[in-house]
Amino acid sequence: APASTATRVDGGTIVYGHQQEPACVFGGWIEQAYLSSQVLDGLVSLDENHQVVPWLADSWSVSDDQLTWTFTLKDGVTFTDGTPLTAAVVAYNFDYWLAGGNSTASVWLAGYYASAQAVDDRTLTVNLSAPYPRLADNLTQGYFGIQSQQALETRTDEENCEAPIGSGAFVVDHWNRGEEIVLVRNEDYTSPPANAKHTGVAYVDQIDWKFVADPTTRAASLSAGETDVIYDVPAVAWKTLESAGFQLEKYITPGRPQQLTFNTSTGPFVDEKVRQAFAYSLDRKSLVETIGQGVIPYEGNGGVSQATPGYSETAADLYSPDTDTADSLLDAAGWTGRDADGYRTKGGETLDVVLPYGAGSIVNADGASILQGLQEQAKATGFKVELIPVPQSALFAGEYSQPDEKDITVGYWTAVTSGILAINWKQGTPEAPNYNNASFTNYPELESIILEANSTVDPDAQNALYEKAQEYIAEHALAIGVYDRLSTLAVSPTLKDVWQENAQGGPIFYDAYFVE
Amino acid sequence: MSTIERQTPPTAAVQTPRARRRAAPPAGLVVASGALLLFATALVAPGLLATHDPYALNLADALHAPSPEYWFGTDEAGRDLYSRVVYGTRESLVIGLGATAVSLTLALVLGALAALGGRFVAGTVNRVIEVLLAFPTLLFALLLVAITGPSALSQVFAVGVGSAPGYARIIRGQILSAKNSGYVEAAVALGHSDGRILRQHIVPNAVRPLVAIIALSVGQSIVWASSLSFLGLGVAPPSPEWGALLDAGRVYITQAWWLTVIPGLVIVALALAATTLGKHIQNTLEKGEK
């Protein structure tokens, strides 16, 4: 409904039902980035058109050799501990991230970042070791929130974990572990991003950032009016909520989609034909659309998601279901026999494919259903897919991280640009191994395309190169997409102007207000 | 009914075993036996009962409510829930029976040592039982699954070991009471050897109540194991193990109640049938009949 028909009421508390509780407010996990962006301001923000716009930095420029970035900071910004925002503080933050303060931030900068210096109070230079035209785009992510230097230096790890000091629209009031984090309005707020809908302090007094792990409970709490906004709306609840008048927001995360990367270093998928046969044997689209209830978007591209700049349709459409082709490819690859259960064999060996997945962490319930569907579809052509749900502790402990432990890797990685391709497909060397390459194989040709793209300044030329890289991945069937990771919100009709930020889809409550 | 039986002094003069055998069994027992027969069929030959392929996708019929075609409805990928429940019986029962076997074996060893061991052994084993009791079962399950990965086997062990110390205590009590019983003293007075007394009196009498416990435990183990599935510690998909079915259906509860309610009822039905039978066995044994 247009805002004009309803009157805005100032103040109020937004009760927000989130899914997962992180250990800290600030950190390298997307759950933390969502929280950080309420409390910390970044240097830059991303608008709806994927344009980088000012936030704490009023303006920025890049040197001709692409190696020096100069940021001019907003004037008169203070952190909530009273210390002023200066270029030196921002430089300190850069070094802090790379020194282990934020592991994800450091992954994005590593290899390019050299140093940061304060030229004066308001001028910061960031020196790079290699050209990185998408630096500003990446800095829009929540991992790059700027914290008070004094707080980082003088407070304990525990305090900085629980209530980091930034200059954001909200301040952490307290954290009832296991239940909620209470954020209150920063009454002195002066530094909204340029894509915000208003200036000055936030409209609402408080946000109760509640943790409601169970999706059914979450949806129910919204219907019952106990929450005003919920995150991660279960696909099945989508239509019901929509028809009940709730406003539904869907943000397709840019970056790597939920995809399958084949292990091309050992096992059956060393053979490209077998990989292609696998891709042809699946009807990913109908599976995703059925199980995803039309809410979860199908993604054919194994490189980046449809929301990512530089996305290639061609790569996405390469493999439509075609069991005949799959059969003949497998025959050609020598998997001609069939065992008692109908699985293909070659030299007495069954076409066995091990597919471990992070159950409940990387792959949610819908995802698990989709994987089971894929398993059943692949069975028809003779693949024996072994689904192995890996508990979180084992997963993060590095189980199933070795090439001889799995044939397919499932996973996503949110990113602002197609630069994510570099992280996933960069070559590994003994000195600098790349554990993020799930194919466990170096593809120098692919890497050179991606690196060239990364350093190309002109966006169109850059996107063309990224598309080429995706097509390479698709043609050689190194990875195939399944579905796009979503960030969804359902918002009560009495709450207006909640929006999802464009870097990672987190909810932004700064502009939100209640209506009567 | 039980009340009448209990009022009657169990003497031969009043009631001969033959008369009792002729009396009709209670209705509950008949229903329970019938249910167990169905479960047994599903265990041995699920093909006889199933109406569909339990794994086959039928995307067009996803989330179909129970109907003459799909008795229990279908899930989000259009798989027939009824057939999945039937095929899931084997894994569920294997978990129930396996966990029971594990826990009772462990409990027997611990309980026997605690009751019959020397002062030191008994004392130590008793402490071990205490520690095991104090150690949260859930944590044990979490750790076990973290080490071995989720599978039916890890569920069997998690549930089995988790419930063992409780049973060990029961068994210890049983053995002690048999050991201190009049008939053991009578056997000592007759000059029988320790081994013979152990074999002929203590072990059989201590084990006797276990028959009932087994029946109760199978149902409880399945319930327990299904709780592990809920926590994501269940068996690997696409197994239609009941706990896994329940867990998978949970997301759809508001739109497709049958996915959660029906497997839940099946679990409860099995637990109820097994318990009813177990109680009956216990009652029968208590009356001193064979």
Added chain:
Amino acid sequence: MTRTSSNSPPRPAPGTRPVVPTLRRSPTLTWPRLRRIVEKIGGAVVVLFGAATAAFAAQAALPGDRATVILNIRAGQAIERTPAELAQINEQYGLQNPLVVQYLDYIGGLLVGDLGTSYQQFKPVSEVILQQIGPTVALTLTAVALSWLIMIAWVTLTAGRTGRLAGAGAVVDTTAAGLPHYWLGIILLLVFSLGLGWFPVISGPSAIGIVLPALTLAIPLAGFMGQATRTEFERSLEQPFVISARMRGMGDTGVRLRHVLRHSVLPAITLSGWALGATISGAVVVETVFSRPGIGKVLVGAVNSQDLPVVTGIVILIAALYVVANLLVDLAYTLVDPRLKSA
């Protein structure tokens, strides 16, 4: 018919000890009593120590490198880590030391009351636990209390009756005992919170919000206790002292509540003690379904992130709860059956 148990002299009611009709009261000997207290405390210490050791050992057996887990959890990624990254973490938490040293360090800390610091929350474990224990204990106590109410009402109403009611009594017990927590929880949530709107959907730590979570734990427990109590109840109903109360002119309800009930609750007390101690397993499910804070969720989170100090700390806490629950059970036993005092 011949005499059976009717008049064999000192054959007390089932579950009671043989009667020794001497009038000599035991003198209050301080030493044996003291020794018993010392033994009890010693036993408790052994249990706590054993549980802590078991938790430590089990976690040491977990696959993977703990430093990797710590880093991966902080980043939300499941990848291998470089030696440089790992070295820093290992240094910080002493993970490079041999296990024995780590264990001794840990036990040493325990002795001075230091449970260590959480890897993920950067704060003392004792604080992590203290924050969460309140809601869990409240939940468990409420659940146990509710289960007693349900059980007593149901058993008193149905035990030892004839006809339909008798059959229904036992069937309901058994069914209740077989209900999986999460299933029951979801159904209760759907019916009472969402359908009828009587209770909040997000329970939180509020007083009204505790009802459904506690019921979820209480109903199966009431079923279990009901099964045990019913048997004893029906046995007690036949006892001569009950008939003798009727002979005095006592009505049926009076007999059930004043005499029989007390005789039949001992097994239920044992079960409650067990339920108090074994809180966690049920609590974690309920906490998830009803979005309540509590120690169960913390435990699962800590195990998933291999936050060893937190896991071990919680285990010690649970063991302590178990010990306390057992003491309470002992106490309740002697309150209900004073004859056990001298045992």
Added chain:
Amino acid sequence: MTSTIDSVHAPAARTPTPRADTPAPKRGRLSVANLSVAFRRNGILHQVVHDVSFCLEPGQCVAIVGESGSGKSVTARSIVGLTGKNSVVDAQSILLDGDDLRAATKRQWRRIRGRRIGFILQDALVSLDPLRPVGKEIAEALALHHWGNRRQRAAKVIDLLRAVGVPAPENRARQRPDELSGGLRQRALIASALALDPEIIIADEPTTALDVTVQAQVLALLAETKERGVSVILISHDLSVVAHLADHILVMKGGRVVESGSADQVLNDPRHEYTRSLINAVPSELTRGKRLGAAPSDTATTPAADAVAVSIAPRPTDHDCSGPVLQAVDLVKRFTTPDGTVTTAVDHVSFALERGTTLGIVGESGSGKSTTARLALALSSLDSGTVTLLGQDWSSLSEPRRRALRREIAVVYQDPLSSFDPRWNAERILLDSLTDAAGLSTAAKKARVVELARQVGLPQEILQRFPLNLSGGQRQRIAIARALAPNPSVIVLDEAVSALDVSIQAQILDLLVDLQRQRGLSYLFISHDLGVINHLSDQVLVMKDGVVVERGTPDDIFNRPAHPYTRELISSLPDHPRRNP
């Protein structure tokens, strides 16, 4: 209700202050006409009481005697309407002072029970709630009928306890039943039945399981109650108990009254054969050496002597014949209770059991009889002293070395049920006890088991039954057969007949005497029943508090008791009804 009664038992609302105990006017006339009771089992009616009629005059005592299961208790309980569910009570009339109780509603019943009819249950020792102080139980009876306020009730409880002869009633009222002796418990129970001064007292076996001394006290108490004008219905299987009190006696058998008449007539001139056998079955000094049971023509119960003689010859005396078979010297046994108290259960006890004789041990409960038996059997370790069996050291051996000798000594307990493995049928139990028959084939063993059963007067069919499905007498016979199986020299009988009713007790005693005669067995016979001891023993030990206070022949002990305790024991023996030749 009649006005007389109303004036005595005015509702509390009107007269909250209880009246002092004044002798009540004559009341309590009860007449029962054609009472029949049946129980429904599996849909079938089993009639257990047939057409019982009697009349209780105010201040009189009607006694009901009869063997176990004859329907005495059921008759009594139908008077207060508490036969339980599944029962069908039919009577022409049950009139209490003119009111027909058959028409009483639940509420009326509650007013009658406790207030107009006091009932002392058969299982006296467990008829008080074991978890509550006895004072509360008595007060409950008062409170249920809204008698006085709390304070008055507390005072009344003390009065009542004092009235029934409980010493230090203030303390006793606060104790639980398990802290009281059997006699005190019985008194407390009687006090609770007398609490509201009922017109009628029904006492169902009020003295079973009590020591003679206590039994005498309780009977005296009932007599005194009757003196005060209360009508009494006294139920017992023991005619000697009834003889004391009854004005009128009903003899019941199989649910029917077989004889009914004045006490004098029934005791001295019994008409019915069953009454005569009841009177004859009571063992005493007069019966020593005589059969208690019916004529030996009753082959089903008493084995034909010749058959026994043929089957098993008396044991060859392969051991030293000169000394006693079992000898105990200075046995001491102490127990430490968990709270640290030390009880000396057996204190320097010595005895010698000669071959072919019976040594009786008598004494009150807790005097150490059973402990002595266990020491003799080497089932319990000695603190000091020695036991010699057949001239060989017995108590100091290790258990494995004792085993060879074990078959020389056997035991029969009071409660055979718990000494049988519940999983085994009688045959299996007996087969297991044939410890000297290692070489025999299964068939031969089975034949011996059948033979054993026959010796103790059990038909072969019984062997397939499980202990739970046997009657008490049958069980005791199996226990005796088990003791006989290894062909022992000595049998220890610990209260082996105490749980049986007189007629069955008589059969078992006869059997024991027969066996002793045929096989030269020696008995260590333990009982608290002086009559039984007197009947059976050649030598008697009297124990008190673990010490042997007196020993001698039954003649010495019973006719010339030296120790005051023995004298007290003897004097409390109830008058014995005259024995019919």
